[in-house]
Amino acid sequence: MKPFAYSRETGLDHALARGKEDGVRYLAGGTTLIDLMRLGVEEPSTVVDLRALPLRDIKADGDGVQIGALATNTEVAYHPLIAKAYPVLSEALLSGASPQLRNMASVGGNLLQRTRCSYFRDPSSPCNKRMAGSGCPALDGYNRSNAILGVSSSCIATHPSDMAVALLALDAVVHVRGGGGERAVPMGDFHVAPGSTPAVETALQKGEIITHVTVPASPFAQRSHYVKVRDRASYAFALSSAAVALDVSGGVVKSARVVLGGVATKPWRATEAEAELVGKPPTSMSFDAAGAAAVRGAVPRTHNAFKVELAKRTVARALRDLVGKA
Amino acid sequence: MTASSVGKPLDRVDGRLKVTGTATFSAEVAVANVAHAVIVGATISKGKITALDVGEAQRVPGVVAVLTHLNAAKVPGADKPTEMTDKVVQVLQNDAVLYDGQPIALVVADTLEHASHAASLVKATYAAEAAICEMDKEIGAGFAPKAAPGRPPPDSNRGDIDAALATAFARVDATYTTPCENHNPLEMHATIAVFQGEDHLTLYDATQGIFGLRKRISKAFDLKPENVRVISHFVGGGFGSKGSAWSHVFLAAMASRATGRAVKLSITRQQMFAFVGYRPQTIQQVTAAASKDGTLVALRHEVTSATSRFDTFAEPSANVTRMLYACPNVKTSHRLVRLDVATPTFTRAPGEASGSFALESALDELSYSLKMDPLALRLKNYAETDPDEKKPFSSKTLRDCYTQGAAKFGWSKRKPEPRSMRDGNWLVGFGMATATYPSRQSAASALARVKKDGSAQVLAGSQDIGTGTYTIMTQIAADALGMSVERVHFDLGDTTFPETPVSGGSQTASSVGSAVKRAGMAVRTKLIDLAVKGKGGPLNGMSAEQVDAEAGVLVSKQDRTKSDSYEAVLARNGLDQIEEKIDEKEKAERKDHSTHAFGAHFIEVKVDPDFGEVRVSRVVSAFAAGKILNRKTARSQFIGGIVWGLGLALHEHTERDPRTSRVVTKDLADYHVPVHADVPDMDIVMVDEVDPYVNEIGAKGVGEIGIVGVGAAIANAVYHATGKRVRSLPITLDKLL
Incomplete structure (x- = not known):
C-alpha cells in the first residue's frame, strides 16, 4: 500500500474543501476503498475520513424516507421505515456481504462501490477502467462474472451492488453537495454505462459528496421483492439478481419496476420487461415474457453466456414470488 | 488401572491459547531487530526478465535491501530436490520466468508497510513467450511419471479387462474432470529466518514438517543439519501446502544472510495462489x-x-x-x-x-x-x-x-x-x-520424562497443524504414564526434540502416537521397577506385575491400601527425573x-x-x-x-x-x-x-x-x-x- 495522509473532518464544508486537493479520497465505511488500496488499485495521497459528519439519520421525508449517506447497510436494512414500506431495499441489503461488512458499509459508499472484475482488481493486468486505453482482458479472458448488459468494447465490468438495484426500482434520488451547492440526481442517472470511458462510473463530480438518498412513496414500493442468485448460500456477489415491484389493482398491473443486478455494468432497469407487465394480469406467462424482454440485447461471452438464461429466470421468479407472497 | 483418557472428548489442551489469541504462530514470534520482507511476483507466465528497475524501491525510506537474480547469492540446492516432499524452488537464481507470480525480487525493509510499498515499485521488463495452461492443448505430450520410492507404481493391471468388458451386461464409460484447487489455510505461509553468523540458522516456520524442512534447507544452503533449528509451535492449517519448503523459506533465509538481520516473510493471500502448490x-x-x-x-x-x-x-x-x-x-x-x-x-x-x-x-x-x-x-x-x-x-x-x-x-x-x-x-x-x-505409519521418536514434582513432560518434534496433536498426544502419554492429563505437558514443534515425520498422509497420530505411547510405558515400567526393587517403600519386594499405576500413584493390585506416588519413588531414590526416549519403527505386523x-x-x-x-x-x-x-x-x-x-x-x-x-x-x-x-x-x-x-x-x-x-x-x-x-x-x- 502506498503511504498516505489521513485526516478526519467533522463538518461538511471543511470536507468539501478538502475534496479540491489532488489525490484526495473520501473514506466512509472503507469496505471498498481500503481493499483497493491494499491491492494498489487505489493510491490516494490523502484519505479524508467522513465518518464523523452528521449524515447518518434515517427519517421520514413527506410520504417517503430520507437516508443519510453514512447510515450503515445494517441500520437501513432493519429500520422500521424501510423494512415495512420498502421490503425490496431491506432484502437487497441483507443479501449482500456479511453482517460484519454491513455494519461498516455506508449507503453513500455502497452507491460508489467499484466492480469486482478480477482484472480491474489486479494492477498488473491491463484494464481500461483503471488505465484508459490499456485494453480489456475480460472481453476474451475469464469472464464468468462479467456483464452481459450495458457493455461496450472497452469494458464489461459488472456493477456489484445489491442495494443500488433496489434503490433504482424504488425511483430513489441521490442528493449531493459540491462547490456549486446541492443537486439531486435520480438513481437512473446516477450510474453510467462504460461506453468508451469506463473510468467514469457515476454522475458524481470531483469534490462532490453524497449527503443523502431520498426514496419516495410509490404505489408499488410496498409490493416489492429482491431475488439474488449466487454461487453459494451467502457472502457472494450476485451472478444475477432482480428487484421487482408491482402496483396491481383490479387484477391488472398498473405500474411495474424490473431492475437487474449482477448482469450489467450498472443497475439495469429493464423497461421493456416492465412494459410486458403493465396493463395485464400478473400471471406466470407475463412474468416469463418480462424475463425474456429483460435480457433482450444481451451480449454473452465465453464464460458468462449462462447469465442470459439465468437473468431471465431470476426476473420471472422474483415476480412469481412477489405475487405469491402478497 | 487409571481411568483411560484416550477416546474421551477432551477439550483441546491449547484451546484457551487459541481462542484468546495467545497461541504464538510463526509470524508472531517476537524476534529482536526483525526486518520485513515482501516478495515481488512475475506478471508473466513464461519468458525472461530483460530488465529489473529497483531504483525507486530502494529509495523508499526504511528499505534495507532489494534482492534480485542480479545480486542474490547462489543457492545450488534450490533446483535439486531429494525427498518426496521437496520441490524445485525459484529463488532469484536466474532470469527465467516459469509461471505467474514466480518470485522475481525480494524487498527487505524495517516495516512491513515500507517493504510492501517498495515491492510495488519494482519494475520488471520481460521478453514474454506464449504460455499454455489448458490441459487439452498438451494432452498429446502426456507421459508416465516415475514411481516414487515406497509409493504405488503409476500403472496397474490385474485380470483381463478387455475380455471382461466383452461379456459385461452393463457398462459405463465416462470422463470426469476436477479443476485446480488451492489449499488456502487460514494462516498464510510465513517464515522468520535468523542467521547467526554464517553457519547457524533458526527458522520459525508455518510448516507441516520441521525435520523435512531442516533437511531441505540445510542441504540447499550447505549447512550442518544440527546447525539448523526449525521451530513451529502452532500452524493455522496446512492441508498439504505446508508439507514442503517453498521458495519463500529459502528467500527469507537468503535475506537474513544477506542483511545480517532476522527476516520475517509472510506471504499474501494472492501469493497463496502463486507458488505454494x-x-x-x-x-x-x-x-x-x-x-x-x-x-x-x-x-x-x-x-x-x-x-x-x-x-x-x-x-x-x-x-x-x-x-x-x-x-x-x-x-x-x-x-x-x-x-x-x-x-x-x-x-x-x-x-x-x-x-x-x-x-x-x-x-x-x-x-x-x-x-x-x-x-x-x-x-x-x-x-x-x-x-x-x-x-x-x-x-x-x-x-x-x-x-x-x-x-x-x-x-x-x-x-x-x-x-x-x-x-x-x-x-x-x-x-x-x-x-x-x-x-x-512412519518411523518416529518421542521422549517421556517424569519429574520429581510428579509431573511429566513429553516431547516429540512433530507439528500440530490444527488437528489436535497436542491434545491427543497428551491423552496417549497420560494413559501410558499412568497419570492424569492435567499433570502431563506435551510439547512439539522443535527440531531439538525427537525426530518425527511430516504431518501429512494422516500419519501423525499413528506414527508419533505410537512413539509417545511406548515412551510413556517405558517410563512407567522404570518407575515400577524402582518401586519394587529400589530403596524401601510400601511396594518394595513385590513383582512388577502386581503393581498398577493410577493418576501418578503406584498401587498394589492385591492390597489397594499399599501405594507409592511417583514423587515419593523419585525422592526416595534420589532422582530428579526419570526419562526414556523411544525410536519407534513401523509395526512389524503391518x-x-x-x-x-x-x-x-x-x-x-x-x-x-x-x-x-x-x-x-x-x-x-x-x-x-x-x-x-x-x-x-x-x-x-x-x-x-x-x-x-x-x-x-x-x-x-x-x-x-x-x-x-x-x-x-x-x-x-x-x-x-x-x-x-x-x-x-x-x-x-x-x-x-x-x-x-x-x-x-x-x-x-x-x-x-x-x-x-x-x-x-x-x-x-x-x-x-x-x-x-x-x-x-x-x-x-x-x-x-
Missing part, C-alpha cells in the same frame, strides 16, 4: 462394467493430471480404484502433462479426493444402468481382502459404516427415479459414496496386512429447479478408523474434511486466463469456499473398530478420509435430484440450468 486439475476416464446381478467385472481408470514444466507431481487419483472393490479385472494408469504453471502438490487426500469423485460417480451411473440401489451395488462388491495388495485388511468395518450410516440417514426412503423427490419448490436428491484412506480406514457418506441435496443452486441439506457420514483417540478432535477432522468436500463438489476452482496462464481468481472473494450458510449440521457416526496390527495405538488416522467421496456423494445426489449428471467439478449452477 495446489491440487492439480485432472481428466479421468473411467469404465465400469458389471454382470446382471451387479457383480463388478471390470474397472478401468485412466488419469491425466497437470504439472509444471520444471518439476513433477502426479495426482494419484486411480490408486483408490485398485483396492476399493472386489473386482477381478482392473486396469489403471496415471499420466502427466506439463503446463506453464507452478508445481502442484499434496492436497488433503491427494488422489483419493479427486479419484473417488470419478470412481464413485461411475459406480452411481452403473447402478442406474443396472436398476440397482447404489448402496446395494457397493455391498455386492464388498472387498473382504485387499484385491490389489492381495493381503487381508488389518481391520475393515466398512459394512457397518454402510448399514449404520444408511439407517441414520433414512436411505431406504430414497425413491429410485431421478427427479422424483421434492420439498416444496426444491428438488431433493439422495447420494452416497464410499470413503477410504490408507493408514500409514507388512502382512493392508491398512486402510473406511467410511460411507450419505448426503441429501436440494436443488432450485429454476436456478440450479445446490444446497447440501443433510449429511450422515460413518467412519471406521480404528481406535478413536479423542471423539471431539476426531469429529472435527471428519466434519472439516466433509466441509472441504462440499467445497470441492460445489465451489472451489482456480481459474487462469487461457491466453496468459495467469491466475484470475486469486482471493477469497473470487475463489469460493463454503461459508457457514452452505454447511448443514453433520451427523458423524464413529464405528467402533479394534485393530491390533495397524500400529501400537490401533488408530488409523482421520485427517483426510472425511473429504474422500464427498464430491461423488454430492454429484450423485444432484443427479438423483435433477436427472442431470455433472461430471466436471465444481457443480456450479450454470451446469444445471
